[in-house]
Amino acid sequence: MELLIHSFLTELKRGNLTLAVLSQLRTPQYGYSLVQLLETLGIGIEQSTLYPLLRRLEKQELLNSFWDTSEKRPRKYYELSEHGEKVFQQLREEWMKNTKRLFDVLNEEDKENESY
Amino acid sequence: MNLIEVYVQEVTRWLPKKKKDDIALELESTIYDMLPDDYDEKDVHLALEELGDPKVLANKYSEKQTYLIGPKYYDLHLSILKWIIPFAAIYSLITILGVNLLNLINQGERFDVSLSNMEDVLINAITWSITAYVFVTVIFAIMEQVDGKNDDLPKWMGFTSWNPKKLEKECSVPKKKSIPLSEINAGLIWTVVWGVGYFYADRFLGIYENGQDGLRMVTPAFNQEVLLSFWPIVLLLLGAEIALAIYKLVKRKWSTNMAAFFMIYKIVSVATFIVILTQPKLFAAEFLTLISGWFDVAPSIVKGYMVWGTSTLMVVFGGISIYESFKKANMNNRSML
Numbered sequence: 212m213e214l215l216i217h218s219f220l221t222e223l224k225r226g227n228l229t230l231a232v233l234s235q236l237r238t239p240q241y242g243y244s245l246v247q248l249l250e251t252l253g254i255g256i257e258q259s260t261l262y263p264l265l266r267r268l269e270k271q272e273l274l275n276s277f278w279d280t281s282e283k284r285p286r287k288y289y290e291l292s293e294h295g296e297k298v299f300q301q302l303r304e305e306w307m308k309n310t311k312r313l314f315d316v317l318n319e320e321d322k323e324n325e326s327y
Numbered sequence: 328m329n330l331i332e333v334y335v336q337e338v339t340r341w342l343p344k345k346k347k348d349d350i351a352l353e354l355e356s357t358i359y360d361m362l363p364d365d366y367d368e369k370d371v372h373l374a375l376e377e378l379g380d381p382k383v384l385a386n387k388y389s390e391k392q393t394y395l396i397g398p399k400y401y402d403l404h405l406s407i408l409k410w411i412i413p414f415a416a417i418y419s420l421i422t423i424l425g426v427n428l429l430n431l432i433n434q435g436e437r438f439d440v441s442l443s444n445m446e447d448v449l450i451n452a453i454t455w456s457i458t459a460y461v462f463v464t465v466i467f468a469i470m471e472q473v474d475g476k477n478d479d480l481p482k483w484m485g486f487t488s489w490n491p492k493k494l495e496k497e498c499s500v501p502k503k504k505s506i507p508l509s510e511i512n513a514g515l516i517w518t519v520v521w522g523v524g525y526f527y528a529d530r531f532l533g534i535y536e537n538g539q540d541g542l543r544m545v546t547p548a549f550n551q552e553v554l555l556s557f558w559p560i561v562l563l564l565l566g567a568e569i570a571l572a573i574y575k576l577v578k579r580k581w582s583t584n585m586a587a588f589f590m591i592y593k594i595v596s597v598a599t600f601i602v603i604l605t606q607p608k609l610f611a612a613e614f615l616t617l618i619s620g621w622f623d624v625a626p627s628i629v630k631g632y633m634v635w636g637t638s639t640l641m642v643v644f645g646g647i648s649i650y651e652s653f654k655k656a657n658m659n660n661r662s663m664l
Contacts, residue, residue, distance in 0.1 A: 242353065243360035259379045262357065263387035266350070286360075287353045 228256060230306055232264060233299040236274060239288040265289050273298055330371050331358050337381035342389055350388055395468045403482045404467045410576070411463060412456045414512050419455040421519060423448050504658045505580045511572050518568040525561055528554055534617055546613040553609050560599050567592045581655035590649045597645045601638045 231254050235245060242262050249256055268274045273295035279286050291299065332355070339351045361374040378384060386393055396404050480488045524531055533547035571592060574585060603609065610633070615626040622629065 241360075242357045257379075258357075258361075258377060259384045259387065262354070263384070263390075266346075266388065267390065284356050284359055285352060286356055287349075 227306075228254075228260070229264065229268070230299070230302055231256075232261070232268070233273065233291060233295060233302070236289055236291040236295075239277075239290040241279075241286040241288050245289070268295070330368075330375065331355060334358070334375050334378070334381055338385045338388070341385055346388070392471070396464070396471055399474070399481055400467050400471055401481070404463065407463055408460060410508060410512075411459045414515065415455040415459040416452040417512065417516060418519065419451040420448050421516060423451045504655050506575045506578075508576075511575050514568065514575075515572050518565060518572070522561075522565050525554065526558075533611075534614060546617060547611055548614045550608055550611055553606050554603065557599065557603055560595075564592070564596050564599065567595075581652060581658075583653070583656045586649075586652040586656040589652045593645045593649055597641045600641060604634045604638055 231249060231252075232245070235248055235252075240248060242258075242265065245265075246256065246258055246261060265274065265276075269276050269289065273292060274289045275292045276287055276289050279288055335351050335354050335358075338354060339347045342350060358371075358374055358378070361377070362370050482488065528549045529547040529551040530544075532549065534545045536545045571585075571589060574588065578585060610630055612626075615629055619626040619629045
């Protein structure tokens with residue numbers, strides 16, 4: 212049963228991850244700094260998922276990237292593009308609406324249970 | 328080389344050249360980010376373990392399909408294999424038996440089905456099946472690669488996508504109207520048989536005698552040159568039969584169009600064979616003499632019987648089959664509902 216729950220949760224998280232990543236890239240971040248940032252926000256993410264995801268979002272032109280070679284080792288920074296900002300806002304609204312709806316539905320059940 | 332470099336190399340090995348260096352640099356820098364300032368081998372192990380199997384990571388980077396034939400083409404691929412492999416096996420059986428028969432007759436040897444013969448047939452059947460499998464699979468793999476539409480909708484027979492009309496077709500086809508696979512296969516095998524029979528008639532068809540050297544052909548039935556003078560139209564007829572088989576395979580039920588196609592084919596084919604039959608020099612003289620000797624009638628009468636008997640049979644059976652095909656095509660679709 213735990214395995215089943217784990218696979219459901221992974222599925223639930225997968226779609227949300229993109230939103231979480233996009234939300235944190237208004238300021239430029241490099242891979243590992245983004246991992247740490249998300250972790251402090253309580254969003255755990257597998258690094259092997261995050262790095263390819265960043266590249267995919269870049270390819271879809273939601274992110275811009277640049278190399279910073281001024282520090283002791285070169286780092287690739289990612290930042291939300293203008294197009295990315297628009298897409299993010301739209302996704303954000305949809306997510307809020309849908310989540311609220313689902314929240315109400317699930318919450319309703321709680322109330323029903325309480326009334327027994 | 329240290330562990331980190333090896334890991335990065337493992338990940339980027341199969342990636343396209345364009346992305347390779349960039350990913351390698353980023354990945355390396357990331358791994359060093361993960362390590363504390365004064366790290367040791369244990370820290371490196373931990374960091375690499377967190378990143379996981381380099382192949383998995385490489386797959387995520389490459390975003391390419393890691394399968395040959397995906398869900399879109401899987402069912403269609405399978406159903407075509409299910410059809411083509413038995414056909415390849417049966418086809419190989421017939422060709423090898425035919426070639427053997429040909430050799431035996433030419434060399435005047437006794438026809439016996441020896442074990443080595445059966446072995447040949449078996450090996451040939453397996454070879455043909457594997458060839459068919461590889462061929463079909465390669466074609467499907469290419470289709471999967473070039474299919475631009477990434478809609479994940481499975482393809483059906485006829486390479487179309489599903490719509491509710493397909494259900495109507497499935498449940499409303501009366502049993503008699505549908506075309507079983509066995510009929511299509513039998514038809515194709517018959518095409519091969521009569522095609523070979525036509526082009527090699529002087530070696531197969533004739534009167535045989537069981538002498539000391541085994542089965543021996545005394546005389547062929549036909550003059551091969553007369554037969555072969557019709558080869559273009561015969562080839563056309565063979566092609567039409569194969570086309571009809573493919574048509575049936577795709578549709579799997581009789582329709583008016585199919586029946587019309589069948590009717591044109593049948594009329595042309597019967598007409599052609601009647602023209603061939605009535606060629607004055609079609610039958611070998613020796614063949615006619617031999618038969619007339621058995622029945623004690625003049626060769627010209629034997630010839631007359633054969634020509635008009637066969638022609639009549641062809642016209643009658645041809646007519647019946649055309650009638651049947653239209654009857655099947657016009658069967659009420661709704662009668663089963």
